[in-house]
Amino acid sequence: MTALPPGTVIGILGGGQLGRMLAAAASQLGFDVHVFCPEADAPAARVAMKHWQADYTDDAALSGFARACSVVTLEFENIPVSTVEAIAATGTPLHPGAKSLAVSQDRADEKAFLNGIGISTADYRVIAAEADIAPALAALGGKGVLKTRRDGYDGKGQAWLKGEADIAAGWESVGRAPSVLEAAIAFDREISVIVARSSTGETASWAPPRNVHDNGILAQSVVPSGLDRAIEIEARRQAVALVDALGHVGVLALEFFVMADGSLIANEFAPRVHNSGHWTPEACQTGQFEQHIRAIAGWKLGDTHRLFDAEMINLIGEAGHVDPAGLAANETLTLYGKREARAGRKMGHITRRLDPRKD
Ligand SMILES: Nc1ncnc2c1ncn2[C@@H]1O[C@H](COP(=O)(O)OP(=O)(O)O)[C@@H](O)[C@H]1O
Ligand SMILES: [Mg+2]
Known part of the structure; x- marks a missing residue:
């Protein structure tokens, strides 16, 4: 695939916050964005040039949407197989493709696939x-x-x-x-590797954040992870092996449990930009959203070096009502534009830039 020129249209399936931040990154690189999702007033649709409001099973609408776009991507992996097929029928590339979606949609297939390429799971x-x-x-x-x-x-x-x-x-x-x-895994800590693979096969990963979950929901991601460098390098190697094995195009996040002896147990992966990578735009030369757009557009990937220590705090439920006047000088606020705060709902996040540091 030749690199898409600025001004062409990128399509995003899904209207949530990940789609919204992808759309913003695509706009920054000069692309126009169409969002396809069934919900009215969705966070991503409100920052896009066009909203195709239809169900994921509406093949005619999917076909019109895909024909209007030079490439289609997605912000959530649970899209029906029929949606993938309707897009494929138009000839417009869908990145990531059917393999990444099929494997990640089913926890049994996912574990078998990971084990099959030498990545340990529970x-x-x-x-x-x-x-x-x-x-x-x-x-x-x-x-x-x-x-x-x-x-x-x-x-x-x-x-x-x-x-x-x-x-x-x-x-x-x-x-x-x-x-x-x-x-049940008695892990010492959890980390994730955010990795990108472009349509030309180039790969790049970021330093893995340490992730803290509260009730199964990500609460905080912190870099550096505090782990030995050798463990981080091995985790990044496994994530690159995974995107290569899938022929994945775009960003992917591979979550790990890290045991007290430093061994790694892969938990799951998401074939898309990921909440645990939300600190990358503020703390790295290239953030995950820009990188995903570069990857699917066939551009050279951006540099993923980390320039700052950082922590990302999720704003969940009522915590989404932030007084901007209360932010510290080193904090960047991102709000998702959701109309209503509900318990357990991700409303935004704050990235706190700490010491300058390059790795
Ligand atoms: N086998 C396990 N042993 C211990 N903790 C687990 C296990 N599976 C999940 N968890 C905890 O629950 C969190 C969410 O589980 P995960 O499988 O990643 O599902 P989700 O798709 O909801 O992110 C994990 O990040 C981890 O903190
Ligand atoms: Mg998870």
């Missing part, structure tokens, strides 16, 4: 029916996390099982959906 069992759970739980040491194979996010679709007594309620709480049972 031990797991596939659960098709309630009767599968007790033997799986016993095999995994009597404790585990039941997760729906599809559609989970922010800790939704998950139930901790601390013993056989939790099975019935856990199975009910995941909606009796096809699931995986994962071994």
Whole structure:
């Protein structure tokens, strides 16, 4: 693919905050943006040149949207296969492609794929029916996390099982959906690697942040992670191996559990820009949103060196009502333009730039 010139149209599937920040980055590079999502008044649609408001199963609308764009990308991975096919039928490239989407949409396929390319995950069992759970739980040491194979996010679709007594309620709480049972991992900390691969096969990753979750929702990301450099290098190597194996185009985030002995256990990956990369625009030469646009447009990737230590704080629910007058000089506020603050809803984030530092 030749590099797309500024002025061409980039299409984004999905209207949330990730789409909004992608649209802003695309605009900065001189592209026009069309957003496709069913919701009226969506955060991304409000900063785009055009909003195609239709359902993801509306093939005629998808086809019109894709024909209007030089490349289509997405801000969430759970788009139906039929949507991918409707876009493919127009000949407009979709980045990331079907492989990255299919693998990341299903936790069982995802783990099998990761293991298949030599990336360790938590031990797991596939659960098709309630009767599968007790033997799986016993095999995994009597404790585990039941997760729906599809559609989970922010800790939704998950139930901790601390013993056989939790099975019935856990199975009910995941909606009796096809699931995986994962071994409980007593990790020392969590990190993620944000990596980009361009349509020319070039790759670049950022220094991995340490991530702190609260109730399954990311609360904070901090760089540096505090880990030994060798562990960070290995995590980045695995993330590059993953995007290469997928033939992925765009940004991808690979989440890890880090054990006390420094060993890495991959948790999951998202084939898109990621909340744990929200500090990159302020702390690095090139941020994840700009990089994603560069990657899908066939541009040379930007430099990912980190220029500052930084921490990113998510503003969740009522915390989204920030008084801008209260911000410190080293804090950058990003708000997503959501009309209503609800419990557990990501409303914005603050990035705090700390010491200058290059790595
Ligand atoms: N097997 C596990 N052992 C220990 N903690 C886990 C396990 N799986 C998930 N968690 C915790 O829950 C968080 C969210 O789980 P994750 O699988 O990443 O789902 P989501 O798609 O909601 O991000 C993780 O970041 C981690 O803190
Ligand atoms: Mg996660």
